[in-house]
Amino acid sequence: MQNIHRYAKRVTIAAFIVLLIATIFYTFNRHLYFFLLVFAGILLAVLLSGITNWFVNKLHVRREVGLLISSILFFGSIIGAFWLLAPTVGKQVQEMRSTVPEVVTQLEGWLSQYGWGQKIVEQMPNDMSKVLPQQQALFSRLSGVVSSTLSFLADLLIVIITGLFFAANPPLYTRGVAKLFPVRYRSRVLEVLQKCYETLKLWLVGMLAAMTIIGISTAIGYSLIGLNLAFALAFIAFLFAFIPNIGPWIAGIPVVLVSLTQGPQMVLYSLLVYGGIQLVESYWITPIIFQKTVDLPPALLLFVQVLFGIVQGGLGLLLAAPILAVIIVVVDEFYVKDFLESDLQAPSVETKSG
Incomplete structure (x- = not known):
């Protein structure tokens, strides 16, 4: 019984x-979107914690003071950069929008030279104003834009608040996660969580360094060849550099459109500059930076990006790389080392008897 x-x-x-x-x-x-927002908050907390720990160790201040200094420096740098670059970038973005009709006209002229291109041109409307929405549809789209903006601001506020709370007292949350496991595993869970933190911190450092190098070098290169909207295009390249593999291809589209307004020669120059920078970044800068930080398998990263992009759109594509970095650490520590290689770490029977 x-x-x-x-x-x-x-x-x-x-x-x-x-x-x-x-x-x-x-x-x-x-509720995948909610979990991605939480992970974005954790990513922000990792960045703020890294800066806070540096101030605490160097200045010997309390953690609350270090977090306050870190938050002021981080958010102040973003606001300051936006304040300095926004007028120039905004003006160039407006110029970019005004060049679209000219680009369309030149593209139609180029396509008309070929038989297959002529068929495409015939399908395009002669009056582009017909493509614009009517007044009723315009109001509907405007309300959708307002709703999307409010949703984005709410999501951003959630990420910032989550990041500040996590960064204020990380042990409180890591110990809470560890308590979900049996007592004999808690020290190991805390060890793996610490390794995940170090991995994300190193990945952020490497990514921010690569983004800065790409943004500055792109702005210099476009300015040297005389490409219009150089700072706006460099700013786009800087932002999309956060998305490995796919981001550079997306950032290259406006480069081609803008350079078309300055002739085929400028298209060639801009592609050479952009391609050269991406080539140097992919085969020289990134390996040097991530050799000391985190190196993700390119094919696996692309698969995860496509998967998260299909499931959750832009936010999933944006966070695919750091999520993969954490998954690799967890699988390597818990599955590979603690399960598959556990017999190798334990002493064998022959060793004990001998």
């Missing part, structure tokens, strides 16, 4: 664990 009770208890526990795992996966799938 006692064995039956033990068996029933084990079956109940196993069923509960399976149900719990299924519930977690269902919740994660249904």
Whole structure:
């Protein structure tokens, strides 16, 4: 009878664990956007914690003071850079929008030289004003833009608040996660969480360094060849450099459109400059930077980016790389080292007897 009770208890526990795992996966799938926002907050907390720890160790101040200084420097730098660059970039973006009709006209002229291109031109409307929405549709789109803007601001506020709370007292949350595991595993969980923190911190340092190099070198290169809207295009290249593999291709599209307004020769020059910078960044700068930080497998990273992009759009594509970095650490520590290689780490029977 006692064995039956033990068996029933084990079956109940196993069923509960399976149900719990299924519930977690269902919740994660249904509310993936929320979890991505939380992860974005964790990423911000990692950045702020790294800066805060430096101030605490160097200036010997309390953590609250270090976090205040870090937050002022981080958000102040973003606001200051926006304040300095916004007039120039905004003006050039407006010029970029005004050049679109000219680009379309030149593109039609180039396509008309070929038979297959002539068929495409015939399908394009002669009056581009017909493409513009009517007044009723315009108001509908305007309300959608306002709603999207408010949603973006709300999401941004969630990320900032989450990052500040996590950065204020990281041990409070890491110990809370560790308490979800049996006592004998808690020290190991804390060790892996610390390694995840170090991995994300190094990845952020390497990515910010690569983005800065790309942004500055692109602005200099475009200015030297006389490409219009050089700072706006460099700013776009700087932002999309945060998305490995896919980001540079997206940032190259406006370069081609703008250079078309200055002739085929400028298209060639701009592509050479942009391609040269991306080539140097991919095969020289990035390997040097990430050799000492985090090196993600390119093919696996591209697969994860496509998967997250399909499932959750832009936010998933944006966070695919750091999420992959954390997944690699967790799999390597818990599955590879603690499970697959556990027999190699434990002393063998022959060794004990010998």
